[in-house]
Amino acid sequence: MILAPDVTMTTGHTMHESDLFSEPAALVEAALTKAIEAANLPAHLREAADWGVLGGGKRLRPTLMLMSCRAVGGTIETSIPAAVALELTHCFSLIHDDLPALDNDALRRGQPTLHVKAGEAMAILAGDLMISLAFQQLTQLPVEPSIACSLVSELAGGTTSMVIGQTYDTLGGLPGSLEPREQLQLVHRNKTGALLRAACRMGGFCGNADESSMECLTAYGDAVGLMFQVVDDLLDVTQTAEHIGKATNKDHDMGKLTYPGLLGVEESRRVVKELEQRAIDALEPLGPEADPLRDLGRFMAIRTK
């Protein structure tokens, strides 16, 4: 997908999605394949894991993580297992969220979801597996054990928040004391924002970020984390299922709280612009090494799938 040409990229050239994602995605793809292979799984579980993990996807969380690492002067190559851990965690959440008892989605990335393909039991088990494989990955990084511990803590915290967000999203139970917009933020920040924020911070840990750089990455992660879900809400009402590879208008049909539903499409787009700016501003103290991360923030604001 080619981005709108009027978007000025930090790196100055007309940016294609492939410019941002191709290098990290290729590294992560190879490492994901290797991680599943190394787990020495029974054939049917291996097939399920391949289907759930290697079936495409933007690899956004690994890319955010690796770009965050680079932004603080870290090396991408040695940080790959942390990127793999993030993607495995993301894949687990998609597989479980798609289950009939939760969002009951039959289509994901233009393909049948795992429970449609391999049955509910396998989808539950394969999702569980991905969480343990994710944490195994974090113990395989060539970093100081104290950094590995920070990564475990960050990933576990992000996963806990994600489950809390999914619980609110699927089963309600939001604090009645909050205004609808605050309720919506609470869902989105947990359901999607927390793992994206964790990705940025994990990149910081892998790159040995100092405290002030870590604050930049955290603020950036906060902003793009919420922005991602607002854009997702917008795509759900403005795009076709064929284009984005999963069912659309689902949020509205299920009566879920969304930004366009609550604030309208125009106001939601304004929120996206505001969060994009907040993300870019957060990176201000970081040098040109953070340019790919700036571009990624801009891309996340205008993505169409």
Add this chain to the structure above:
Amino acid sequence: MILAPDVTMTTGHTMHESDLFSEPAALVEAALTKAIEAANLPAHLREAADWGVLGGGKRLRPTLMLMSCRAVGGTIETSIPAAVALELTHCFSLIHDDLPALDNDALRRGQPTLHVKAGEAMAILAGDLMISLAFQQLTQLPVEPSIACSLVSELAGGTTSMVIGQTYDTLGGLPGSLEPREQLQLVHRNKTGALLRAACRMGGFCGNADESSMECLTAYGDAVGLMFQVVDDLLDVTQTAEHIGKATNKDHDMGKLTYPGLLGVEESRRVVKELEQRAIDALEPLGPEADPLRDLGRFMAIRTK
């Protein structure tokens, strides 16, 4: 439950179950309650977690872990978060395994299972939550980061094996090249044995075990891990549901591969004795500090629920 009085305990007195479990179980119970409280969960998720975690149970894995720690001279009090992590992991596996798509069990510890109580969506999410809370616990131990990393690796590896075992157990797919008894061992060692073995090894890590002590604990964990499931198979055919608090004769009804099903009750009892002896022998190089662990091995061989 009072044990048969003709069982000679290492500690010399007539052993009650409470003698072995009361001290560690009370510490673990308090810490589990605190861990769930600290996660600051939405009310319905908190209720589900309480139901799934605090609803009783022998706390065998935490006890094994703490006794293993003590056996190598470690301190129980500072190792509690690792024990909590093990129990959370165990509870996650029970909740997911009980789901309709897997074992479809309505009764656990004499109470309705979580999906019966709170619905399938909540049971799936609460199970997921327990895995991330488990790993969060491991980052809260007052140990060297390198030890925390070993604990993460061990717990993640045990969890992966457990999922593999449950996949074999629920969905088949065992290598046809193996004899039935080897197939059975493969299921049991993964489904139940791996986490029990991990519990012993995690105790070793927390107690700063040297290499030879770690070998003792690993061999002990291997033996009691397999033994536990053989005893479980036996209880499934010899005890009432009322006594053990969950459905009995289920394995047989579902056509699952079990020790009594394959070898008969008597031969299975012989296997239990053999594994018990192997467990006790493995601890031979360890001193009197390992007595509680010896007693625990003996108890696991003769438990009636």
